[in-house]
Amino acid sequence: MSTPTAILAGFQAKRRATRSRTLKPWYKNGSLVAGMIIVGALVLMAILAPIIAPYDPIQQNLTNTLQAPSTSHLLGTDKYGRDVLSRLIWGARVNLRIGFLAVLIPFVFGSILGGLAGYFGGWLDAIVMRVVDVFFAFPFYVMVIVLVFILGSGEASIYLAIAAVSWVSYAKIVRGEVIVAKKQDYVVGARLGGMSHGRVLVRHIGPNVLSQAIIYGMSDIVMDIMAVVTLGYLGLGIAPPTAEWGSMILDGQEFITTLWQQATIPGLIVVVTSLGVSFLGDGLSDLLSPDRRK
Amino acid sequence: MSPDTSILRVSNVTKTYHLGNALLEKFSKNPESNSALTALDGIDLQLRKGEILALVGESGSGKSTLAKILVGSVAASTGEIQYQGSPMPARRGKDVTRRIQMVFQDPYSSLNPRMSVGAVLSELLLLHKIVPRREVRAESIRLLNRVGMEEDALDAYPSQFSGGQRQRIAIARALAVRPDVLIADEPVSALDVSVQATILELFTTLRDELGLSILFVAHNLAVVQHLSQRVAVMYLGRIVEVADTAEIFSNPRHPYTRALIESIPRMTAEGANDGIVLEGEPPSPFNIPAGCRFNPRCSFAQVACTLTDPALMPVGPTHESACIRADELPIFSSIPIHQEEL
Numbered sequence: 305m306s307t308p309t310a311i312l313a314g315f316q317a318k319r320r321a322t323r324s325r326t327l328k329p330w331y332k333n334g335s336l337v338a339g340m341i342i343v344g345a346l347v348l349m350a351i352l353a354p355i356i357a358p359y360d361p362i363q364q365n366l367t368n369t370l371q372a373p374s375t376s377h378l379l380g381t382d383k384y385g386r387d388v389l390s391r392l393i394w395g396a397r398v399n400l401r402i403g404f405l406a407v408l409i410p411f412v413f414g415s416i417l418g419g420l421a422g423y424f425g426g427w428l429d430a431i432v433m434r435v436v437d438v439f440f441a442f443p444f445y446v447m448v449i450v451l452v453f454i455l456g457s458g459e460a461s462i463y464l465a466i467a468a469v470s471w472v473s474y475a476k477i478v479r480g481e482v483i484v485a486k487k488q489d490y491v492v493g494a495r496l497g498g499m500s501h502g503r504v505l506v507r508h509i510g511p512n513v514l515s516q517a518i519i520y521g522m523s524d525i526v527m528d529i530m531a532v533v534t535l536g537y538l539g540l541g542i543a544p545p546t547a548e549w550g551s552m553i554l555d556g557q558e559f560i561t562t563l564w565q566q567a568t569i570p571g572l573i574v575v576v577t578s579l580g581v582s583f584l585g586d587g588l589s590d591l592l593s594p595d596r597r598k
Numbered sequence: 599m600s601p602d603t604s605i606l607r608v609s610n611v612t613k614t615y616h617l618g619n620a621l622l623e624k625f626s627k628n629p630e631s632n633s634a635l636t637a638l639d640g641i642d643l644q645l646r647k648g649e650i651l652a653l654v655g656e657s658g659s660g661k662s663t664l665a666k667i668l669v670g671s672v673a674a675s676t677g678e679i680q681y682q683g684s685p686m687p688a689r690r691g692k693d694v695t696r697r698i699q700m701v702f703q704d705p706y707s708s709l710n711p712r713m714s715v716g717a718v719l720s721e722l723l724l725l726h727k728i729v730p731r732r733e734v735r736a737e738s739i740r741l742l743n744r745v746g747m748e749e750d751a752l753d754a755y756p757s758q759f760s761g762g763q764r765q766r767i768a769i770a771r772a773l774a775v776r777p778d779v780l781i782a783d784e785p786v787s788a789l790d791v792s793v794q795a796t797i798l799e800l801f802t803t804l805r806d807e808l809g810l811s812i813l814f815v816a817h818n819l820a821v822v823q824h825l826s827q828r829v830a831v832m833y834l835g836r837i838v839e840v841a842d843t844a845e846i847f848s849n850p851r852h853p854y855t856r857a858l859i860e861s862i863p864r865m866t867a868e869g870a871n872d873g874i875v876l877e878g879e880p881p882s883p884f885n886i887p888a889g890c891r892f893n894p895r896c897s898f899a900q901v902a903c904t905l906t907d908p909a910l911m912p913v914g915p916t917h918e919s920a921c922i923r924a925d926e927l928p929i930f931s932s933i934p935i936h937q938e939e940l
Binding site: 488489490492493494495496497498499507508511512 | 669670671692693695696698699700702703704707708709710711712713721722725726768771772774775
């Protein structure tokens with residue numbers, strides 16, 4: 305080796321594998337913490353509904369209808385004399401449960417299909433993507449409303465309708481990410497290491513592409529909650545008398561000029577929920593990006 | 599050369615890519631339209647046991663394609679690759695794949711950002727049962743030490759390392775499966791100059807200590823001068839000259855090699871280098887010139903050069919050149935590189 309090389313080698317000999325970058329701890333991530341607080345509070349409210357709700361949400365009291373807010377009914381009562389606050393608290397159970405659960409099936413199904421299509425390409429990719437295109441051609445809400453109308457109202461048909469429509473987004477996202485990831489040298493390197501396609505896809509590509517799907521899933525939860533509320537508002541969702549935010553808005557809007565809080569408060573809580581989940585998604589996208597990863 | 603000295607032998611390997619829409623082409627008026635790209639055109643090359651062979655050429659000359667064919671991630675269109683005297687199967691099994699490993703150019707895309715260094719190494723060690731499970735950690739540390747890294751790298755993720763450190767980790771990953779051959783595809787061209795030297799030195803150490811045979815791809819002759827035993831020069835999908843490193847720098851017998859040597863930037867007491875400057879871009883691989891493929895850019899070209907397409911011919915005991923005027927070329931008078939070396 306030439307002289308300059310030898311000098312350089314001497315300098316480099318002192319090198320240590322020190323970690324060059326310190327990672328930002330999760331609790332310093334503003335939107336993540338805000339999202340966790342909001343969503344956490346709502347989830348807690350849903351879980352503790354039987355304890356914290358002052359009245360039975362479906363117990364009618366026809367001698368006590370359409371009360372203005374008072375100390376005994378903080379948000380008043382609706383046209384059947386039911387306590388609005390209690391219905392709001394119990395409604396969190398239905399809306400949050402459907403919002404979060406409805407994401408799972410399309411997430412799993414769409415990601416697997418999109419991942420296989422992107423990785424193997426060829427005819428599989430062609431078929432999957434044409435089907436995706438067909439589903440994509442219809443607006444989300446229109447498809448969900450039509451499917452729920454066909455399947456009949458109820459929680460099961462809401463899950464089914466949302467799953468049938470929203471898997472395409474996950475398939476599209478994961479496919480695109482896999483197509484990029486499979487050309488990366490670390491994937492080629494893993495194949496050269498003698499690993500099977502399945503192992504490469506699950507162990508090496510999967511963790512790198514799923515974060516995008518998870519982040520999208522967060523905005524999808526917002527969309528699903530909105531879908532449930534919309535269906536409830538249209539009278540297609542959860543059958544009455546179950547407390548649900550959408551149908552509360554529908555019931556309350558008749559009296560918007562006199563008892564404005566009956567429609568407005570459920571509307572606001574939908575907004576707050578969406579905001580909380582969006583914050584959570586935003587914070588997660590920060591946390592899940594590979595460079596920040598601990 | 600007797601075949602037993604070569605660990606990897608490439609015979610008449612070609613690689614053609616068909617671009618464009620195959621269906622559209624069927625209906626086009628000109629079925630012979632130039633949609634076929636010839637990346638490699640009849641490559642004969644051998645990598646001897648325990649040597650570092652440099653493969654040098656401009657971008658687009660097919661070096662990387664050849665590297666990918668050797669590791670098996672791209673299939674050759676025609677030709678044969680022999681590994682230790684026996685032909686490579688088209689679909690390599692886990693055990694054959696293991697023998698020839700690759701170090702990539704870009705250390706930022708060659709390591710999985712979501713796997714810790716320890717996880718990458720132990721996965722390979724366990725998959726190939728290189729060591730028993732309880733010795734995996736010790737073996738991983740040995741691998742890291744071998745490439746000049748310390749034990750504390752095991753639990754860290756690639757994003758926590760610099761480019762040079764990542765390249766060391768990538769080399770450790772390639773070594774984990776105990777290969778016989780290392781294909782290094784421009785492993786230093788993405789690194790800082792100060793780091794390049796130490797990585798080059800690591801390759802020399804690996805050859806000396808492990809007896810690895812290394813094919814070192816580079817686009818710059820200066821990089822390989824002190825590293826390799828032999829140099830093969832590629833131009834437009836062909837190997838145009840092969841010789842021992844000292845021989846190729848002192849007595850290049852192909853005008854293209856001369857141009858490459860003279861294009862190495864250097865300063866001497868007499869001033870900067872002012873040799874033949876290679877003019878123009880390499881021709882399109884869709885449309886390779888008739889005759890010798892270097893003739894449009896060659897300062898020694900004659901009419902005969904546009905008529906015959908020369909094959910690689912011996913011009914000395916350890917020297918082959920694909921130039922019909924190889925013996926007529928004037929004595930090479932380039933200033934020796936690195937005069938400061940005594």
